[in-house]
Amino acid sequence: MHTTEKGNYLIEFLPYIKEFAGNTFVIKYGGSAMVNDELKMAFSKDIALLKFVGINPIIVHGGGNEIGDTLKKLDITTKFHKGLRITDEKTMEVVVMVLAGKVNKEIVLNINRFGGKAVGLSGVDANIIKAKKLLLEDVDLGLVGDVEEVNPDILMNLSKSGYIPVVSPIGFDDRGSRYNINADTVASSIAQVIQAEKLIYISDVDGVLDNNGKLISEIKIKDIDKMIDSVLTGGMIPKVLSAKEAIENGVKKVHIINGKKHHALLEEIFTDAGIGTQIVR
Numbered sequence: 001m002h003t004t005e006k007g008n009y010l011i012e013f014l015p016y017i018k019e020f021a022g023n024t025f026v027i028k029y030g031g032s033a034m035v036n037d038e039l040k041m042a043f044s045k046d047i048a049l050l051k052f053v054g055i056n057p058i059i060v061h062g063g064g065n066e067i068g069d070t071l072k073k074l075d076i077t078t079k080f081h082k083g084l085r086i087t088d089e090k091t092m093e094v095v096v097m098v099l100a101g102k103v104n105k106e107i108v109l110n111i112n113r114f115g116g117k118a119v120g121l122s123g124v125d126a127n128i129i130k131a132k133k134l135l136l137e138d139v140d141l142g143l144v145g146d147v148e149e150v151n152p153d154i155l156m157n158l159s160k161s162g163y164i165p166v167v168s169p170i171g172f173d174d175r176g177s178r179y180n181i182n183a184d185t186v187a188s189s190i191a192q193v194i195q196a197e198k199l200i201y202i203s204d205v206d207g208v209l210d211n212n213g214k215l216i217s218e219i220k221i222k223d224i225d226k227m228i229d230s231v232l233t234g235g236m237i238p239k240v241l242s243a244k245e246a247i248e249n250g251v252k253k254v255h256i257i258n259g260k261k262h263h264a265l266l267e268e269i270f271t272d273a274g275i276g277t278q279i280v281r
Ligand SMILES: Nc1ncnc2c1ncn2[C@@H]1O[C@H](COP(=O)(O)OP(=O)(O)O)[C@@H](O)[C@H]1O
Pocket: 029, 030, 031, 032, 033, 062, 063, 064, 184, 202, 203, 204, 205, 207, 208, 209, 210, 231, 232, 233, 234, 235, 236, 237, 239
């Protein structure tokens, strides 16, 4: 009997499906990778497929670019400090509208078009993200939040029942304030609390690049602090710092991969090739 080429190709995935079935992966879907419909569809299919083969994805999404576009249309100026958006009351309204409204619902719709059962939530729903104001010595970031407590029950219950939670990075406190939290930070905090097998950041670069633009395929957490501001700037700072915290607190593997490459997520999970940057202890 002959084996077909496609059959051989598909069977290569068997060891990975066996290894990861039943595991939970926290996947941070960055706004920088949501650039066109084709890429959005490829991502949605990848997520639906993961769930169908027994892996439990929990999605935390960003949408920084989309927030920026809407602020511009509304003539609201915006500034960043070390990759974090300084957030006043007016900006916060836009952040909630864009993230919890537009971006979250679009991701949910797309995953469900391919047979997934995605459910959209913000960090406020079921108390997922209790937050407090992020205090820095030098700058007042306004309503930028720091995660104080993660309540993962709803995420685990949904996951166990066959659903795919899709979370927008908004937190709240007992006084009723809402906070804009960097999505990388939220993804890392959730991954730590549920002790996720993998935390995967989907961004718009192949991984962390050195000063010559060359991909660094592995970074040890002890080397991260000295890379801040020299190698790492802008949005890469919260990403790598939150990756470090995840590894320090028991998450097994953190990857940064390029969401502008179709199905990079599947390649990362189901092949030995090891694309992107891996952050390790
Ligand atoms: N050393 C680095 N390697 C790769 N990207 C870097 C580096 N330093 C800064 N960056 C910037 O970080 C960006 C990714 O972060 P960000 O824009 O916040 O994306 P995301 O929406 O995926 O979180 C890259 O597009 C790049 O401009």
